[in-house]
Amino acid sequence: MSLRQKLLLLLSLTVAAAVAAVAWTVLTRIRHVFEQRDQEETALFVSQFQREFQHRSAEVIESIDHLAASERARSMAFEMVQSGDAWPYLKEAQSLAQLAQLDFLEIVGPDGNVVSSAQFPARFGYAEPAAARAGADAFLKREELPDGSAALGLFAVRPIRSAEPAVHLIGGKKLDQSFLADLPAAPGMTIGLYAADAGKDSPALFDPASFYQGGGLVPNAPRYASLIQAARQTGRQTTAILSLGSRGEESASVTAIPLKSNSGAVLAVLTVAISRAGLVAAQQHIRAIAYAVASGGILLAIIFSLWITARVSHPIEQLARAAEEVAEGNWDVHVPERGRDEVAVLARSFNRMTTELTAQRERLVQSERVAAWRELARRLAHELKNPLFPLQITVENLVRARALSPAEFNEVFDESTRTLSMEIANLKTIIGRFSDFSKMPRPQLESVDAAAVVQRVRSLYEPAADAGIVFQTELPRDPMPLSADPELLHRALSNLVLNAIDAMPSGGTLTLSAKPLDTLIEIRVADTGEGLTPEECERLFTPYYTTKQHGTGLGLAVVQSVIADHGGTIAVESAPSRGATFIITLPKAPA
Numbered sequence: 001m002s003l004r005q006k007l008l009l010l011l012s013l014t015v016a017a018a019v020a021a022v023a024w025t026v027l028t029r030i031r032h033v034f035e036q037r038d039q040e041e042t043a044l045f046v047s048q049f050q051r052e053f054q055h056r057s058a059e060v061i062e063s064i065d066h067l068a069a070s071e072r073a074r075s076m077a078f079e080m081v082q083s084g085d086a087w088p089y090l091k092e093a094q095s096l097a098q099l100a101q102l103d104f105l106e107i108v109g110p111d112g113n114v115v116s117s118a119q120f121p122a123r124f125g126y127a128e129p130a131a132a133r134a135g136a137d138a139f140l141k142r143e144e145l146p147d148g149s150a151a152l153g154l155f156a157v158r159p160i161r162s163a164e165p166a167v168h169l170i171g172g173k174k175l176d177q178s179f180l181a182d183l184p185a186a187p188g189m190t191i192g193l194y195a196a197d198a199g200k201d202s203p204a205l206f207d208p209a210s211f212y213q214g215g216g217l218v219p220n221a222p223r224y225a226s227l228i229q230a231a232r233q234t235g236r237q238t239t240a241i242l243s244l245g246s247r248g249e250e251s252a253s254v255t256a257i258p259l260k261s262n263s264g265a266v267l268a269v270l271t272v273a274i275s276r277a278g279l280v281a282a283q284q285h286i287r288a289i290a291y292a293v294a295s296g297g298i299l300l301a302i303i304f305s306l307w308i309t310a311r312v313s314h315p316i317e318q319l320a321r322a323a324e325e326v327a328e329g330n331w332d333v334h335v336p337e338r339g340r341d342e343v344a345v346l347a348r349s350f351n352r353m354t355t356e357l358t359a360q361r362e363r364l365v366q367s368e369r370v371a372a373w374r375e376l377a378r379r380l381a382h383e384l385k386n387p388l389f390p391l392q393i394t395v396e397n398l399v400r401a402r403a404l405s406p407a408e409f410n411e412v413f414d415e416s417t418r419t420l421s422m423e424i425a426n427l428k429t430i431i432g433r434f435s436d437f438s439k440m441p442r443p444q445l446e447s448v449d450a451a452a453v454v455q456r457v458r459s460l461y462e463p464a465a466d467a468g469i470v471f472q473t474e475l476p477r478d479p480m481p482l483s484a485d486p487e488l489l490h491r492a493l494s495n496l497v498l499n500a501i502d503a504m505p506s507g508g509t510l511t512l513s514a515k516p517l518d519t520l521i522e523i524r525v526a527d528t529g530e531g532l533t534p535e536e537c538e539r540l541f542t543p544y545y546t547t548k549q550h551g552t553g554l555g556l557a558v559v560q561s562v563i564a565d566h567g568g569t570i571a572v573e574s575a576p577s578r579g580a581t582f583i584i585t586l587p588k589a590p591a
Contacts, residue, residue, distance in 0.1 A: 008305040015297030023290035027283055034279040038253045041186050042239075042272050046257065048184050049270065056173060057138035057154055060102070064156045064171045067100045073169065074162035076107075081163035086115040093118040097171065104143055104153050104172040110165035120146055131168040133157045133262075140259060140267050141172065142195070151176070152195040152259075152268050175268070181214035188278070190252070192218045192271040194228050220244045224254065224271060231256035232266045241276070251276045315343045319350055331358045394419045443485035443565050447589045450480040450514045450521045457493045458512055461501070468507020475514055480521050481589035484566050492562040495555045496525040496582050503529030503580065519588055520568075526581040532574040 067073055073096065080086055086109055093116035097105035105118040108131040117123045120143075130141065134157045141155045155172035173179075180191050196210035206229065208221035218224070223242050231238045239255045252273040259268040318335045325333045331354055337347045394416045401412035454475060462471045482489075493512075500510050508528035515522055559582075563570045567587050574580035 007308050008302060011301035011305060012298045015301055016294055019290050019294040019297060023286055026286055030282050030286070031279065034276070034282075035253070038274045041189065041274060042255045045183075045185065045189065045191075045272055049257075052183055053154075056175075056179065057156070060138050060154050060171065060173050061156045061158075063100045063102055064158045064169055067096060067102075067105075067171065068158040068160050068169050072096070073160050077160035077167035078162045080115070080167060081110060081165070089116050090124060091121070092116045094121075096169075100171065102171040103151075103174040104155065104170075106170045108168040108170060110167060115167075119143060119151075122146065128170065130155065130157055130170050134159045134166075134168055136262075138172075139262050140175075141261065142267050143172070150195075152193075177212050177214055177216065180212070183214075185214075186274075188275040190218075190271075190273040190275075192224070192273065193268055194224070194271065195268040218271075224256075227254055227256050228269045228271065231258045231269050234258075235260065235264070235266055242273075244273075251280065315347060319347065322350065322354075326354060326357070331361060388423075390419055390423050394423075443488050443562070445483045445485060445566075448482045448484045448486045448489065450482050450523060450586070451475045453482075453484075453486060453489055453493065454512045454514055454523065457490060457497055460494070461497050465501055465510075466507060469501060469504055470507075470509045472509060472511045473513065474511065476516070478516075480514060480516050482521055482586050483589040484586060488562045489566070492559040492584075493523070493525065495559050499555060500525055500527035500529065500580070503527050508579070516588070517585070520585045521588055523584040523586070524581055525584075526579060528579040531576045531578045532572065532580055533576055537572050537574055 076089055076092060080089060089107060093105045093107050096107075097103070097118035103119070106114050106123070106128060107116040108128045109115045112127055112129075112131055114123045114126045114128050133139065136157065138154050138156045140152065142150045142152055143155075144150050152175045153172040154175060155170060157168055157170050159166035159168050175193065175195070180193055183191050185191050190213060192211055192213045194211045196207040206222060206225035208217065211218045211221045211224065211228075223244055227238055227240050227242065235258050237255060237257050239253065241251055242254045243251045245251075252275050254271055254273045257270040257272065258266040259270055261267050315335070315338070322333045322335045333354060334351050335347045337344055337351065397412055398416050401409045401416075404412065454473060458471050458473055465471070497510065497512075504510070504527055510528075511524070511526040513524045513526075560570055563584055563586070569585050571583050572580055573583065
């Protein structure tokens with residue numbers, strides 16, 4: 001990944017993360033504000049509902065008290081107690097209920113049985129336990145109706161004091177849609193009342209027909225089932241977020257408030273649903289703003305990254321390309337120097353470095369050239385001094401032999417000519433070696449099996465080696481094709497084998513091995529001789545350097561030249577008294 005791409009990715013991620021963090025913070029805060037508002041509105045409504053409930057209770061109590069104190073009721077109660085006959089008053093409750101504007105009214109005789117019922121006339125003679133609550137506050141009660149349904153109402157019980165034992169009036173008003181419609185609901189708030197039979201205690205038995213609001217039945221009633229049943233079962237106020245439609249803005253924060261009888265049984269559940277449309281709209285608006293800001297930020301990040309590229313990335317890429325050219329050997333490369341920032345300072349430093357490197361390279365080349373000529377002169381002087389000294393002695397002997405007799409002179413002459421011929425031949429050999437090194441031929445590449453070359457070298461030198469030297473080979477069975485000049489490769493391996501033999505004058509093991517690597521072939525020539533010091537290993541491939549008493553020091557230089565011409569490498573691993581291992585790596589032949 002380039003610097004430009006990294007900058008773009010980093011800036012984009014930074015902008016996106018910052019916008020996301022701000023949006024999340026704002027959304028969280030807004031949600032908390034709306035939730036707090038919903039809680040406050042719910043609490044306010046509950047207090048208003050309690051006041052309305054108390055007001056409705058007071059109305060019921062007032063109506064029953066007024067009715068119980070009326071002359072008509074007192075006369076009815078006196079006559080009923082005196083005569084002991086309740087039949088004449090079977091329909092009295094209906095007219096009294098209309099008179100007192102009550103939805104429910106029952107007249108209970110001194111024996112505790114219903115004498116007359118406005119809402120359910122057929123209950124005549126039924127026992128009514130609620131009569132025992134005479135004089136108490138209003139209470140919730142579920143009242144059965146003739147059609148088999150039940151209605152929830154606020155009831156009060158009052159005795160008619162005109163006779164003893166007393167006759168009781170049990171009257172009440174419904175808690176129905178009209179009651180809910182009178183409740184002061186805030187905008188966006190929906191009030192519902194679920195008044196189904198308390199025996200239906202699971203969502204599976206939820207009765208949507210028993211769940212109504214001020215304008216009729218509650219839409220999507222089954223979505224409230226779990227919340228309502230949770231409130232009925234726990235008897236505690238419960239709040240949840242409910243989805244009331246297919247869209248997110250149709251969700252609502254719903255609080256279920258259980259309405260209990262005096263015994264603690266839950267008779268109904270009041271629901272307060274506050275629409276979350278405002279919250280959802282605000283969240284969507286904030287998200288839209290966040291997306292717009294993020295898009296704009298990313299666009300600015302792209303522009304900024306392009307500007308950074310022009311000011312930083314592009315000059316750095318130029319520096320990288322220039323560094324690659326320097327690594328490839330082109331030390332004359334320069335990069336443009338623009339501005340005064342850090343990149344410009346880096347460019348100037350790079351140009352100064354290449355200039356210094358070029359100058360140092362020239363000085364180094366000159367120094368190496370002088371050193372090479374000095375080393376060549378030293379090696380030539382050393383190599384030529386050895387045969388020249390015998391030549392000088394031989395010539396001096398010939399000069400002195402002129403004073404001898406002809407027979408003695410001839411004897412000295414014959415011996416001297418033989419010596420001269422031998423030393424001249426030695427000089428020719430030395431000159432030939434230097435000549436061969438100076439005109440190494442270019443390799444003629446062809447496909448060669450590395451194992452075959454190794455076996456050929458072993459076959460050539462194993463018979464001629466001393467008896468104390470043991471040859472070993474470690475070669476795979478499969479061919480190892482190389483793209484190489486077989487004669488030059490044979491010559492290089494031969495030089496290494498001869499060096500290994502010379503390194504083991506007292507005998508040892510000479511191991512030739514080869515193995516394929518990923519794209520290379522590795523050939524090793526290892527001996528168990530005296531080994532080399534680290535200093536000797538560093539200078540080993542320098543021309544004219546040798547660790548032996550004889551030789552020109554060109555053998556390993558020739559090996560290195562051959563391997564380099566084949567695109568390979570050669571290295572040595574050695575330590576004193578631990579032998580030496582020469583490691584050659586050559587590229588495989590193309591498939």
